[in-house]
Amino acid sequence: MSNPLVSHKKLEDFIFSLFNTCGLSKENARITANNMVLSNLYGIDSHGVIRAGIYLEKLKSSAMNLKPKLTVCTDAYAFKVIDGDNAPGAIVGAAAMEAAIQNAEKYSIGFCGAIKSNHFGAAGHYARQAVERGMIGIAISNVAPLMGMPGISGPVVGNNPMAFGIPTGGEFPMVLDIALSNVALGKILVAEKEGKSIPEDWAVDQNGNPTSDPSVALKGSLMPIARHKGFGLALVVDILCGVLSGGGFLDSLNGLYSGREKPGNISHMMIAVKPPSNDVDSLFIDRMKMFCEMLSEKDSKENPGSLMLPGKIEYDTYKKRISEGIPLSITLIEELNKIGNEFGVKDTLNSF
Numbered sequence: 513m514s515n516p517l518v519s520h521k522k523l524e525d526f527i528f529s530l531f532n533t534c535g536l537s538k539e540n541a542r543i544t545a546n547n548m549v550l551s552n553l554y555g556i557d558s559h560g561v562i563r564a565g566i567y568l569e570k571l572k573s574s575a576m577n578l579k580p581k582l583t584v585c586t587d588a589y590a591f592k593v594i595d596g597d598n599a600p601g602a603i604v605g606a607a608a609m610e611a612a613i614q615n616a617e618k619y620s621i622g623f624c625g626a627i628k629s630n631h632f633g634a635a636g637h638y639a640r641q642a643v644e645r646g647m648i649g650i651a652i653s654n655v656a657p658l659m660g661m662p663g664i665s666g667p668v669v670g671n672n673p674m675a676f677g678i679p680t681g682g683e684f685p686m687v688l689d690i691a692l693s694n695v696a697l698g699k700i701l702v703a704e705k706e707g708k709s710i711p712e713d714w715a716v717d718q719n720g721n722p723t724s725d726p727s728v729a730l731k732g733s734l735m736p737i738a739r740h741k742g743f744g745l746a747l748v749v750d751i752l753c754g755v756l757s758g759g760g761f762l763d764s765l766n767g768l769y770s771g772r773e774k775p776g777n778i779s780h781m782m783i784a785v786k787p788p789s790n791d792v793d794s795l796f797i798d799r800m801k802m803f804c805e806m807l808s809e810k811d812s813k814e815n816p817g818s819l820m821l822p823g824k825i826e827y828d829t830y831k832k833r834i835s836e837g838i839p840l841s842i843t844l845i846e847e848l849n850k851i852g853n854e855f856g857v858k859d860t861l862n863s864f
Contacts, residue, residue: 516845516863517837524549526852526861527561533855534571535578540603547602547633552838555829556689558698559634562705562844565851566768567600567631575773576600576630582607585627586758590619593757594626598775601632605651609638609782613645616784623783625757630776631655631768636689636826639677642784643685649677650783654753654760656767656776659693660733661743665720667733669762671697672749680804680821681797687823692746693734700726700734701769706841730769753779837863 524545531541544567552560570576580599584592592611596604608626615622632638635651642649655670671693678686691697695714703710704726712722715729723729736742754761759779766774787796804821812818833839840863848861 515839515841518840518845518861518863520549520553520834520838523552523561523838523840523861526848526857526859527564529857529859530564530568530848530852530855531571533857534568536571536600537579540580540599543606544600544602547606547637549838550637551634552840553830553833554634554636554826555833556634556636556826558696558702560838561840561848562698562702563631563633563768564848566772568851568855569772570630570768571600573773575771575775577775584611586625590615590622592622592624594624596626596629598628598630601630601653601776601778601780602637604629605632605638605653605780605782606641608780609641609649609651609784612649612782612784613642613647616642616647616786620786620788621784623781625753625759626780626782627754627757627759628775629653629759629778629780631778632780634689635673635675636677636687636823638782639675639687639689640685641677642782643677643679643687645784646679646786648679648785648787649675650785651675651677651780652749652753653780654750654765654778656765656771656778657763658697658734658767658770659736659743659746660716660720661736662716662739663720664733665718669743669746669750670765671734671736672746672753674745674749677823678800679797680800682801682804684821684823684827686804686821687826689822689826690737692736692742692749694737695734697730697734700729704730705843749781753781757781 527545577598580597583595585595586593604626608624612622612624638651639649652674657667659671671691673691675689709724717723717732760777
C-alpha cells in the first residue's frame with residue numbers, strides 16, 4: 513500500500529504555521545518550512561518534515577533560539593564568519609551562503625563560515641542557492657560525532673555532509689549532496705519509524721559489531737564511506753567548518769537527537785565561485801554542456817540511465833512531486849497533526 517500524497521504547498525503552509533505559532537518570526541518560519549519541504553520534494557525524506565517534531569521540541573525548550581540575531585563576527589575581504597546565535601540551521605545556512613554569494617560578486621569567490629548553528633537540513637539546498645545566481649556553490653557542515661571506524665567502539669567524528677552545485681546550462685544543475693558515512697543518519701531514523709531493517713554495512717552497535725536493527729544502530733556508530741578515506745574527509749570538513757571559523761568541532765558538538773536539551777554548536781562553511789563574466793562566462797556554460805554530452809554518450813545502450821549526472825534523480829523526483837504531491841506515511845501525518853493540535857494550529861494536514 514502506497515503512502516498518501518500531500519500537496520507541497522499545503523505541507524509547507526502547515527509546517528510554517530507550526531514554527532510561526534511556536535514563536536519563530538514569519539520570515540524565519542518560512543525559511544525553515546521551505547527548507548524541510550524542499551528536502552521532501554527532492555526525495556530526501558530523511559531531512560524533510562520528519563524532523564519537524566524534534567526542531568519544535570528544541571525551540572520550545574530553548575535548545576534552539578526562537579528570536580536569533582545573526583551577526584558578522586569576521587569580515588576579511590572574501591572571507592566572512594557569521595555568528596548564528598543558536599538559530600535553526602536553515603536560517604543560518606541560508607544567510608551564510610548569501611554572504612558567500614555577495615563576496616563572490618565582489619571578488620569572484622566568496623567564503624562564509626557560520627558558527628553557533630544547528631542542524632541545517634540537506635546541504636544541497638545551499639549549493640543550489642548559489643547555482644540560482646549563476647555560481648558554483650559548495651556547502652559543508654560538521655555535526656556531532658556519530659561515525660567511527662571498524663575496530664573502534666563509540667563515535668569519533670561526524671559524518672559531516674558536503675554538497676557541490678554546478679550550473680550546466682541544461683534542464684537541471686549538477687548537484688552532488690553526500691554525507692561521509694555509508695548512509696545518512698536520517699535514513700536509519702526513517703527505517704526505525706517504518707519498522708524496517710537496515711543493511712549491515714550501515715552501522716555498528718556499541719561494541720563495534722555490524723547490525724541490521726536501526727534501533728541498535730542509533731545507539732552505536734555509523735560507518736564511513738571507503739573506510740579511512742571517508743573518515744579523513746570528515747576530519748577535513750570539521751577543520752574547515754569548526755576550527756577555521758572559530759566554532760565548535762568534534763566533542764564540543766551536540767546531536768539533534770542525542771543532545772536534545774543542548775544547542776547544536778554546529779559550524780558550516782559556504783563557498784560561492786562566480787565564473788568570469790562576458791565571453792568567458794558563456795564559455796564555461798558551453799564547456800559544461802559539452803561535459804554533460806560526453807558523459808551521456810557513455811551511458812549504457814542496453815540499460816539507459818545507468819550513468820547520469822548527480823542531481824538528475826532529485827530533479828526528476830522534484831518534478832513528479834510538484835505535480836502529484838509528496839508521499840508521507842499515515843504515521844507521520846498523524847504525528848504532525850498531533851503536534852499541530854498541541855500548538856493550536858487550526859488547519860489539519862490531509863492527503864489529496
